[in-house]
Amino acid sequence: MKNLLIFLLLIMATAALGQTSTEELEQQLKDTKDSRQRLSLLYELGEAYLRSDANKARDYGRQSHQLAIDLKNNGMAAQTAYLTANAYERLRDDRNTEIWLRTTLTYAKLAGDSDLIINSVNKRSKLATKDRNYRKAYEVNQEAFDYFSGKGTSISDLERKYEVQKAQIEKDKRELEQEKNRLEREINSLSSERDQLSTDKTALEARQSQLVRDKERVEKEITVKEEALVSVSEEKEKVAAIAKEREEEAKKMTREALEQKAVAEAVRAELAEANLAAERNQNLRNLAIIGSAFLLLVSLLSYGRYRSSRRSKKVLEDKNKIIEQERQNSDNLLLNILPKPIADELKQHGKARAQRFEQVTVLLTDFKNFTQIAEKLGPEELVNELDKCFKAFDFIIQQYPDIEKIKTIGDAYMCASGLTNKSTFPDNMIRAALEMQQFLAEQKQENSRLGRPYFEARIGIHTGPVVAGVVGVKKFAYDIWGDTVNIAARMEASCEEGEVNISQTTYQWVAARFECLYRGKVEAKNKGAIDMYYVKRELAGAMAV
Secondary structure, three states: HHHHHHHHHHHHHHHHHHHOOOHHHHHHHHHHHHHHHHHHHHHHHHHOOOOOOOOHHHHHHHHHHHHHHHHOOOHHHHHHHHHHHHHHHOOOOHHHHHHHHHHHHHHHHOOHHHHHHHHHHHHHHHHHHOOHHHHHHHHHHHHHHHHHHHHOOOHHOOOOOOHHHHHHHHHHHHHHHHHHHHHHHHHHHHHHHHHHHHHHHHHHHHHHHHHHHHHHHHHHHHHHHHHHHHHHHHHHHHHHHHHHHHOHOOOOOHHHHHHHHHHHHHHHHHHHHHHHHHHHHHHHHHHHHHHHHHHHHHHHHHHHHEEEEEHHHHHHHHHHHHHHHHHHHHHHHHHOOOOHHHHHHHHOOOOOOOEEEEEEEEEEEEEEHHHHHHHHHOOOOOHHHHHHHHHHHHHHHOOOOOOEEEEEEEEEEEEOOOOOOOOOHHHHHHHHHHHHHHHHHHHHHHHHHHHHHHHHHHEEEEEEEEEEEEEOOOOOOOEEEEEEHHHHHHHOOOOOOOOEEEEEHHHHHHHHOOEEEEEEEEOOOOOEEEEEEEEEEOOOOOOOO
8 A cells, every 4th residue: 555655656746747847948948059949949938938027028039039030930920029019018018019019910911820910900909099099090900901801801701700610619619518528427437436446445454454363363373283283292202102112012901002092093183183274374374365466456446547537637627628718709709799787697597688777878970971972982992981980989989988889770870878777977978979070070181181082970969768678589689779869869960060969968967077069949850949069178177077
């Protein structure tokens, strides 16, 4: 048993020594002269230090990038540039992060690495959005879009590939779940077998202890018998002497001779009994040896079961990690479609109930003369211009956590704030509307300079109660209903291009923080005369709510 424990400890120590440390990698880097091996080691060291020491990760990343360029390896040049950008990002150096992300994009295009192109564009877009440079964020995304379009990969192709990959992931996920259940059953079975072996081991140990006690008892009996045999031998010699002395009297004393013969037979019987005891002792020794061998065999079997259980557990842990990663990807995709509370409710209950919110601010936009502009532009150019505007609107409302995008219908864009149980105010919605008009004004100036058509938008805002919920089974959507939505639509329809038109209700909430121009009572379809205001600007020094 002791030898078995020492064997297990040696195996565990050998497994621990198998892991390669950063010190070993650095020693290998010093020893190697091969450029390709140096490139691999430099990149591995940069990856290893990325979480613990960003400065070292940056230095190793830059060295590996230069070596990749010298070797004319565009793929590794892109990978090492992205590693260096991540190191600068951890050092909170946005300028160098942007520089190295651009370098990553350049070499990723040369290498045709779509994943790195998407990752670098995503990070550059976030940096531009962080600085509120929405034009740059749009240009970064447009550059990637133009690249993929030039390579023959359309958005519909990517969506189709995504759907195929998603279906495959779901299939793999189900298979992994089945494999997980099978492994859990095997683990339970192994646990039962381990318990049974433990019980058998305890019984064998008890039996072995009993055999040891029996052996000791038999050895004592054998010792006693051996002493008795010595005594018998001495008695036998004495009897032989007496028999020799009385040999001459045997003829005359028949009765005494018979008695002597009886004594001799008794001595022979005792000798036979001693031999039988010795043979029994030898059998007991053989039985003890067999029991020890059986115990050793059971111990080896238990160890084999233990090693198999460990391997099964490791496989199960790896597959659980894959399942968890796919679950996270599914959650992120769902959050791109639905608000987080609704997504959580759908995952938990399989459906989401409709809710009423008393104070929701609804924003609606619509482009002026969209039909006439559409006739002047080709289909692709029209979609590109519309996509550019809606992407900018998405970037703008992402800066305000309380605003949720609802949907786009043709050239109309709808978003709302206050769709939570927390009280919210229209301030952020009005700020977002002013930023939308500022973006469209910049686009108008740029397109006018180039002699191209441009979009001008009307924006209407109203605050009031709505009902919100999820509709549909396939391609379900989150939407809002109520008179508040209708009034917001009337605000947009009664607005002039380039302006933000708000209702009396919304104005009462923001009058102290925004400069507004009263328009008087304006006729609205099916609503009669409504007090309306144009929002001009946010007042400097106004207290934020």
